[in-house]
Amino acid sequence: MRFNFSFRKNQPAPVLNHEGAAAYPLTPALELYAAVATAALSDQFYEKADTRLARLRELIAQNEPLFVARLAVYAREKLHLRSVPLVLTVELARLHRGDNLVSRLVARVVQRADEITELLAFYAVANERQGTNGKAPAKTLNRLSKQLQKGLALSFNRFDGYQLAKYDRAGQVRLRDALFLVHPQAKDAAQQALFDQLVRGELATPYTWETELSAQGQQAFASAAERQGAFQAKWEELIASGKLGYMALLRNLRNILEADVSAEAMQAVCATLVDRSAVARSKQLPFRFLAAYREVLELKSGRVPAVLAALETAIGHSIANLRGFDANTRVLLACDVSGSMQQPISARSKVLLYDIGLVLAMLLQSRCQHVVTGMFGDRWKRISLPAGQVLRNVQELYRREGEVGYSTNGHLVVYDLRQRREVVDKVMLFTDCQLWDSTGRAGSLAAEWREYRRTVAPQAQLYLFDLAGHGTVPLQVRREDGVALIAGWSDKVFDVLAALEDGGSALTEIEKIEL
Template sequence: MKFNFLAKEKNTVVNYENAVAFPLTPDYELYAAVVTTSLNASFYEKDTTRLERIKDLIQKSNPVFVAKLAVYARNEMHMRSVPLVLIVELAKIYSGDSLISKMITQVIQRADEITELLAYYQMANERNGVKKLNRLSKQIQKGLANSFNKFDEYQFAKYNRDGAVKLKDALFLVHLKAKDEAQQVLFNKIVNDALQTPYTWETELSKVGQLKYYNEAEKQKAFTQKWEELIDSNKIGYMALLRNLRNIVEANVSRYHISKVCDYLSNEKAVANSKQLPFRFLAAYRELKELNSKYVPMILDALEEAVMASAQNIKGFDVSTSVVIACDVSGSMQKNISPKSKIMLYDIGLMLGMLLQSRCKDVVSGMFGDRWKIINMPKRAILSNVNEYYKREGEVGYSTNGYLVLEDLIKRNEIVDKVMLFTDVQMWNSNMTKDSFAYSWNRYKAIAPNAKLYLFDLAGYGQTPINVEKNDVYLIAGWSDKVFDVLNALDDKNSALNYINRIEL
């Protein structure tokens, strides 16, 4: 008994709150770190610390898994920077077959990602001097050549930025031969900086802004007309529209045009194709709430409809499934995900929790800090629910006593199918009793042997308060509603890593 106890203790670590925690395998830790990062400082880690940890984990992980993770992060989690990091760092230690080129071909979805990848390659390999990008990896060269064949003149022109690495630099580096005469004409335009200026909301508004006006009223009228023209053109992408809702309202466009905007925002097909992270809707919702306009209620309703449409894709919850949703509102969750964003991990947890609640028939939801509190909310008002939770910030304190969610179920002898926590998983017991999260789960399993526990890791710090994938415990990480696809795929013999490993390269 004593020997077994000591052996088990060697497999534990302490988390950032100095509480006992369990380490993850390198693959699992890399997965959690990648899908919860914007490569900016987190509550417990500086931005360089996270990047260095990711680089270290790449060296310890299965190369094929790293490649599939990059594809998953880009195409299902809709992340842009970190997949490029995975490509370059894996290329530094792996060679010999076509893994890197296949990885690049699947990851690059926008023309500017070609130049961004090269810019990071230059930085990561500490290249200096005139020829910073000479001796390019053959597999990176091949993957980028494949990527060049994905885009047309409009796409190249739209993302032809004046950065450290330009499109024409990339074209020279990959030594790509044109597949036909039309592509050669396009390549010549890239080399000669002669790409046709694309019709985008940025270029059109820039033209209006550069004109001279007799007075402010004339200028305002010009912007109103331009926004109405842009809306009528149907050429504003979903993300651009979402980010410009405030600008559109302040431009005083007509009711007709506001209605067009609302129809597009709430269109189920448009929502499905938009690939927007859920918190983008929340950011737009909050931005609009501050405005004094008669059109704001219409747009807020459209945003609620859009989020409900995105929730329709969440599978795996029938009438008989009973669920507890617990959102971590501790102090460490109140960290902005990037310097330019007003969105915090706190918001992401609430947003994902309310999305899930909208799909569950038999559900109890609430928040935990020092205490656990059940808060009943309607199912068809996801964004306003999140805002309501947000207003109650501080109501349950700022610790991370997640074990109290389980102790409440034990106390009430409540048997549920799934217990789901949206958290940074830095659990501890501020009450200084013997109860740990793992201890409470083992106690609950004694009365609810078929119950399953899901930890939705929103921070990716590399440890968990309980041994995952044992005793019906699962870890799922990420900020996208796509985490629910992973959830739906889980069973006793599965894990989030199996879901990623299904990807074909």
């Protein structure tokens, strides 16, 4: 009798990326980090928002609670993300019990008053406690996690009347609902009076650019010229008041220029834009400067050149102290311009994943003294660009992206180095990591990198800047192979470069977080 039983262990199924090409998985910690750092929680080219959220939940369960908490704080305080830290917090509250980790985490990630209500709204959805018409009134949250409740109560104590009034907006949960739900204990009689005003809907309307312009827009004007003059005066007042925050300034540069404000007002605007401390306090993601630059670039005002120059200076402040890139460091920067990178980062944004890669690459290029820059799609093409013009260089690359096609032949970057026998110290790919060979020759980045290190540059380092966080990479992330992963859209990705220079990894900065 012949027995057809096999006693061999089953081989693990091959890992494929979204294009069906061979790929490599990440550790649960690295995958969660990459997914969080690139999470817009909206539909992407390869992954729907619900799919990303489900994957985040699975990864949270696979990681240690303390790491998840540290990652949430890192995402909020270092990467300046708002929604995904709240998701991590709510999911951690569902899984973790027995200590005050969750309440301490809530106190760290809730930094604006409206994040109290956003956290509760997501908690209702995550725990299927929505009310009618998708609403989540407080009565549907009566089984709120005690640690979440404690953390939110502490958060209420940090906000003054201006902040409570500014962010008391209509939504799934109102601040009034949250107040009844978590029962914060007022620090003193003055704060109790604020809470009472919030309950009664009697908080004073805050002085913000939104409320001022809204009131202005409701007025009647005798002519278009009178309306123009009124809005010009209002913008000048807002600029002089100091109440126009840095983000509001960036978003309204076009409106300010179209209002034709005075020369003095524009000088004040530009002075704020280039102020190093103001840039640091604003916590703007680099692509925000690109979005503002493009809006201003479309205008015909004679003040446009000064504003564009100010934006160039402002974005340059975000990478002033980069280590590991001296005059002798040979760097290659390669930007993925494939079709999947032509995806807006969110439904309401004009900024593409491709743009983020270009911005980060040009920030690095501005600090490198020995650098080759280019882009890859069907082909790899080197493009010489002047140093010190980050946003202008981004626009130049954007203009030329069709020159290389729209596939994802990232292996050609290293193949070109190998054919030239050109030694570089650092190769940096800005990509969604979904590489495949459209030429039919079965080329791969893994094979090319292995050969390049073996035959040309044994000490070369490859940095994958993962801009999409899909969970797979085109080659193994291992120090012994000279391969590192960095994920995210913030200039804080460059802090990871510093950690790598010190022998750490992308997770080193996260593990430093104290809770």
